[in-house]
Amino acid sequence: MKKDTKIVHAGRNKKWTGQSVNVPVYHTSTIIHDTVEDLKFAIKNFKNNAMYYGRRGTPTHFAFREAMAELEGGHGCLVYPCGLAAINAALMSFLSTGDHLLMVDTVYGPTRVLCNTVLARMGIETTYYDPLIGGAIKNLIQDNTKVIFTESPGSVTMEIQDIPAISKIAHQRDIIVMLDNTWGNLICFEPYKHGVDISIQAATKYIVGHSDAMLGTITASEKYWDRLYDNSFYMGYTAAPDDINLAMRGIRTINARIKQHEESALKVATWLSGRDEVDLVLHPAFTDCPGHDIWKRDFNGSCGLFSFTLKQGDGKAITALLDNMNLFKMGFSWGGFESLAMSFYNLKGERTLNLWDNYGPLVRLHVGLEDADDLIEDLDQAFEYFNNAL
Numbered sequence: 001m002k003k004d005t006k007i008v009h010a011g012r013n014k015k016w017t018g019q020s021v022n023v024p025v026y027h028t029s030t031i032i033h034d035t036v037e038d039l040k041f042a043i044k045n046f047k048n049n050a051m052y053y054g055r056r057g058t059p060t061h062f063a064f065r066e067a068m069a070e071l072e073g074g075h076g077c078l079v080y081p082c083g084l085a086a087i088n089a090a091l092m093s094f095l096s097t098g099d100h101l102l103m104v105d106t107v108y109g110p111t112r113v114l115c116n117t118v119l120a121r122m123g124i125e126t127t128y129y130d131p132l133i134g135g136a137i138k139n140l141i142q143d144n145t146k147v148i149f150t151e152s153p154g155s156v157t158m159e160i161q162d163i164p165a166i167s168k169i170a171h172q173r174d175i176i177v178m179l180d181n182t183w184g185n186l187i188c189f190e191p192y193k194h195g196v197d198i199s200i201q202a203a204t205k206y207i208v209g210h211s212d213a214m215l216g217t218i219t220a221s222e223k224y225w226d227r228l229y230d231n232s233f234y235m236g237y238t239a240a241p242d243d244i245n246l247a248m249r250g251i252r253t254i255n256a257r258i259k260q261h262e263e264s265a266l267k268v269a270t271w272l273s274g275r276d277e278v279d280l281v282l283h284p285a286f287t288d289c290p291g292h293d294i295w296k297r298d299f300n301g302s303c304g305l306f307s308f309t310l311k312q313g314d315g316k317a318i319t320a321l322l323d324n325m326n327l328f329k330m331g332f333s334w335g336g337f338e339s340l341a342m343s344f345y346n347l348k349g350e351r352t353l354n355l356w357d358n359y360g361p362l363v364r365l366h367v368g369l370e371d372a373d374d375l376i377e378d379l380d381q382a383f384e385y386f387n388n389a390l
């Protein structure tokens with residue numbers, strides 16, 4: 001079946017939905033067992049989606065987890081209260097004191113902070129590597145390296161990683177490859193076809209898709225499923241049924257939404273590439289974007305999030321640009337229906353290896369579902385304020 005068809009049907013097992021189209025939202029902590037035999041059955045089968053206790057999930061959770069595992073791949077899926085919690089759970093489930101973690105230098109900022117604080121305090125050593133390293137990652141592997149963490153495209157600067165090359169090296173040494181697949185959503189990148197062992201989503205972004213809930217997911221290959229499942233529950237991770245319901249609703253339209261985000265973002269990015277003020281268009285479909293050829297080889301498409309650099313501009317000019325955008329609002333959690341803009345004057349503290357300090361200021365856009373021509377007009381008039389402030 002094609003992706004559109006799977007997206008409509010995933011997780012709608014009659015066992016969970018009954019006769020309704022959608023799975024009901026179960027609000028419960030306690031699951032009631034009438035007999036000792038029923039209770040024993042639940043204890044024996046909670047990993048296989050028997051109702052046992054609220055934290056282990058209800059049909060609302062089970063249906064969503066099944067849908068995610070079907071659509072992203074992997075043996076199973078678990079839910080977490082937000083994307084960062086899922087990243088933490090993935091790392092804490094597999095790393096121990098004395099272990100070494102290879103972390104991509106362009107990782108989402110809060111993941112870097114997690115490594116440098118909590119993981120460091122636990123005696124887990126992190127080495128940051130160049131996102132364009134590819135197979136040369138083998139030179140950074142130590143005897144105690146347990147996990148290689150990837151995120152592609154890179155946060156803010158959009159470098160595309162050679163995940164198949166990294167996975168090949170990792171698997172020769174039994175090292176786990178984790179991916180923050182949030183940009184790849186459920187459409188643009190298929191992690192398990194490219195050698196990833198554990199894939200994380202900030203479902204808060206495109207899966208929920210309407211900026212009204214926070215949720216994280218992890219899918220894992222069969223090899224790592226049991227350990228992920230057990231450790232996630234030892235640490236108490238679960239997510240609320242209303243939020244899962246919103247994510248399940250988001251799944252049904254994700255392909256249609258991503259197609260529109262992609263089309264509009266390409267239109268806006270193409271327009272930007274013709275502007276005198278713009279230096280680089282850091283959109284994976286553009287040759288300016290580091291790793292563009294790998295994107296062409298490995299990805300199914302692109303979404304609404306990309307960046308561009310300006311040839312010049314100080315804080316005053318960038319402020320004039322952002323303050324005078326009317327449709328693009330400033331905010332962090334992209335992936336909703338609305339357009340967003342954010343500027344990054346420099347990447348100090350966000351990078352160890354490449355600070356991008358030979359470039360002008362960087363602006364990241366999330367192109368939402370507004371009409372692309374209206375968005376271009378909004379940027380066009382904001383650039384006038386930018387130029388006047390230079």
Ligand SMILES: *Cc1c(COP(=O)(O)O)cnc(C)c1O
Pocket residue numbers: 082083084085108155180182183202203204205214215216333
């Ligand atoms: C937003 C984001 C996260 C964190 O997700 P939250 O749900 O906000 O905790 C992680 N990774 C990436 C790439 C993100 O964009």
